[in-house]
Each structure stands twice: as C-alpha cells, then as structure tokens.
Amino acid sequence: MVKHYFLLWVSSTLLLSAAVLGLELLEGNKIRTTEYMGLMDMCPILIVMIGLTAFLLFPLTLVPVSLLIRKWVRISFIIILIYTAAGAAIGRWVFNSLYDERFIREYGLNSAASIILFLTAGLIYAMIDHFSAIRHLSPQEGSPRAE
Numbered sequence: 001m002v003k004h005y006f007l008l009w010v011s012s013t014l015l016l017s018a019a020v021l022g023l024e025l026l027e028g029n030k031i032r033t034t035e036y037m038g039l040m041d042m043c044p045i046l047i048v049m050i051g052l053t054a055f056l057l058f059p060l061t062l063v064p065v066s067l068l069i070r071k072w073v074r075i076s077f078i079i080i081l082i083y084t085a086a087g088a089a090i091g092r093w094v095f096n097s098l099y100d101e102r103f104i105r106e107y108g109l110n111s112a113a114s115i116i117l118f119l120t121a122g123l124i125y126a127m128i129d130h131f132s133a134i135r136h137l138s139p140q141e142g143s144p145r146a147e
Contacts, residue, residue, distance in 0.1 A: 001136065001137060003132075003136045004132045004133060004135075004136035004137055005063060005066070007128065007132050007136075008058070008062065008063075008066060008125070008128065008129055008132065009055075009058045009059070009062075009063075011124075011125060011128045012054065012058050012062055012125055013051060013054045013055045013058060015121040015124055015125055016050075016054035016057070016121060017047075017050045017051045017054050018121065019091070019094075019117045019118050019120075019121040020050045020054075020094065021047065021050060022113075022117045023091075023094065023095065023098070023113060023114045023117055024046070024098075026113045026117075027095075027099070027109045027110065027113050027114065028098070028099070030107045030108065030109060031099075031103050031107050031109075032107070065086075066129065069082060069083075070133070070137075076130055079126060079129070079130065080123070080126040080127070080130065082126075083122045083123070083125055083126035083129065084119055084122045084123045084126060085122070086122055087118040087119045087120070087121050087122020087123065087125070088115050088118060088119040088122065090118050090122070091111075091114040091115040091116070091117060091118025091119060092111060092114065092115055092118075094114055094118065095109075095111045095113075095114035095115070096111075
C-alpha cells in the first residue's frame with residue numbers, strides 16, 4: 001500500500017508541475033507587462049515554487065480523495081472518469097487563479113489550454129493509479145483485481 005501511494009505522490013507532483021508549467025508556457029507567455037511575474041521573469045524560482053506546492057498538496061488533498069475513491073468506487077472506468085473530470089475542473093480553477101480577468105481579455109488568454117493540460121494530467125494520474133493498484137494493493141485495499 002505504501003508503494004502505491006508513494007508512486008502516486010511522485011507522479012502527482014510531476015504531473016501537476018508539468019501542467020502548470022505547460023499552462024505558463026502556452027498562455028502566460030502571452031502576457032507582456034511588468035504587472036505579471038511569470039516564467040519569463042522568474043523561471044527557476046517559479047519552477048521550485050510549483051514543484052514544492054504540488055509536493056505538499058498531495059498528502060493534504062489527493063491521499064484522502066484517493067483513499068475514499070478506492071473505498072467507495074469499485075469500477076475502474078468510473079475512477080478514471082472521476083480523476084479526469086477533476087483534472088479538468090482543477091485546470092479551470094488554476095487558470096482563473098493565475099490570470100486576472102483583465103489579462104484574459106487584453107491578451108486573449110484561452111482557458112481551454114488549461115483545461116486540456118490538467119484533464120490530461122488527471123487521466124495520466126488515473127492510469128498510474130489503476131495500474132499501480134493492480135500491482136501493489138490487495139483486493140481489501142481497493143485493487144481493481146477484485147472486480
């Protein structure tokens with residue numbers, strides 16, 4: 001069980017960091033004003049901040065959610081749909097959190113890029129969760145082998 005959640009911790013950190021950096025490269029680089037501190041201005045610091053935030057968020061958010069989903073949902077396809085939909089919702093939230101409404105309007109930023117990036121991260125996370133659960137969890141712990 002520990003191997004499963006450790007693998008999810010590492011993969012979620014990498015996936016969330018990659019999604020945020022991808023969003024910053026695709027949309028944040030369109031913003032050309034000194035009011036916005038993005039990847040062009042503080043690249044190394046931003047990368048460390050994103051990675052550290054993703055690393056610290058996993059035990060507080062994804063572990064409890066993953067445990068509850070594994071406990072109550074036994075159909076792998078539904079679990080994958082939940083993580084993918086959650087990724088899309090998080091993508092929308094991150095986009096709205098990072099970029100002010102004025103920047104979105106003035107620079108033509110598109111939230112679809114964020115939704116697609118985080119949806120993809122959610123899908124990859126779900127697949128890692130599924131295959132890791134088959135390998136590392138017993139049926140009592142929520143392994144898909146119990147289906």
